[in-house]
Amino acid sequence: MNPQTSSQTNFCLRWKPGDGQALALEVYALTCRTDFDAPGFCLVNLGSTIDSVTFRQRMVELKQAMAAIHESRTGDTLVYLSAGRFDQQETTKPHLDAGPEECFLMLGYEPSLVEAEVEICDYAKCAFELGLSPQEFMAKHNPMFCTGYEMLRPYSTRIPCFSPSDYQIICINNSSAAYSATNPKWQGTMHTATILAPDESQRRVINSTMIATAPAGSDDRVTAADLDEFMHTSQVRRRGYDKQHLEDD
Numbered sequence: 001m002n003p004q005t006s007s008q009t010n011f012c013l014r015w016k017p018g019d020g021q022a023l024a025l026e027v028y029a030l031t032c033r034t035d036f037d038a039p040g041f042c043l044v045n046l047g048s049t050i051d052s053v054t055f056r057q058r059m060v061e062l063k064q065a066m067a068a069i070h071e072s073r074t075g076d077t078l079v080y081l082s083a084g085r086f087d088q089q090e091t092t093k094p095h096l097d098a099g100p101e102e103c104f105l106m107l108g109y110e111p112s113l114v115e116a117e118v119e120i121c122d123y124a125k126c127a128f129e130l131g132l133s134p135q136e137f138m139a140k141h142n143p144m145f146c147t148g149y150e151m152l153r154p155y156s157t158r159i160p161c162f163s164p165s166d167y168q169i170i171c172i173n174n175s176s177a178a179y180s181a182t183n184p185k186w187q188g189t190m191h192t193a194t195i196l197a198p199d200e201s202q203r204r205v206i207n208s209t210m211i212a213t214a215p216a217g218s219d220d221r222v223t224a225a226d227l228d229e230f231m232h233t234s235q236v237r238r239r240g241y242d243k244q245h246l247e248d249d
Ligand SMILES: [Fe+2]
Pocket: 095, 096, 097, 191
C-alpha cells in the first residue's frame, strides 16, 4: 500500500452531545490499531464554547468508554499512567513519549493564540516495510537525526484540521510493539509539534494523559485524588528544565 493511502482516512472527528459511545468506537478504531489500515491517531473537535473543566471531564469519559471497548474485545483493560497540564511551546522532532510497549497519548489542547502545527509520523509502518521492528528502526534510524527524519517524511501527516480556537482531543498511538499477525499488538506512531511563534506572555495548554493496556481489573497508576486534581485544577505547569525562569500558573 502506498504510505500516503492511510493518511487519507478521515481522522478528523467532531464531538456531539449524547454521542459518547459512537465516538469512543471511532476513536478506538482509528487509534488502537494492530495493523496499518488505520492511521494510529485522530483528532476530536469539541468546539470553542465549553470550559476547560468540562473539556477534561470529556477526556476522562472518553478514556472510560475506550477501556470498556478494549475489555469487550480483548479481555484486558486500559489504565492511566499519567495525567498533567502543561504550557507546551517547544518545537520537537518526531519522537515517542517514554512509555510501555502498548500505550497511547490522549492530549487535550485548549484554545491558544500560540500558533502550532502537529504532525504524526507512521514509524511502525515505515519499519514494517523495511523489515524491521519499531525498536530496530529506532536503533538504526532515530528520527532525532537527519536521515531517520528524511526516511519518515513520506509517512508523515500534518493534522490539517487542527484549529487554534477550539478545544480538541488528539489521540496518538505511542506504542513500540513489533507487528504480529498471530499475536496482534498496537502499532505506534511518532509525534512532532512545530511552534511557529512561541510567546511566553501567552499559554498553549495541553492536558496530557498517557494510557496503557493492562490485565483486566488493574488499577490506574494515577490515584483517584490525582485524577480529580487533573480534572479540576486551574494550575498549569510552565517551568521545565529549560524554562527555569518561568513560574507555574
Ligand atoms: Fe511528546
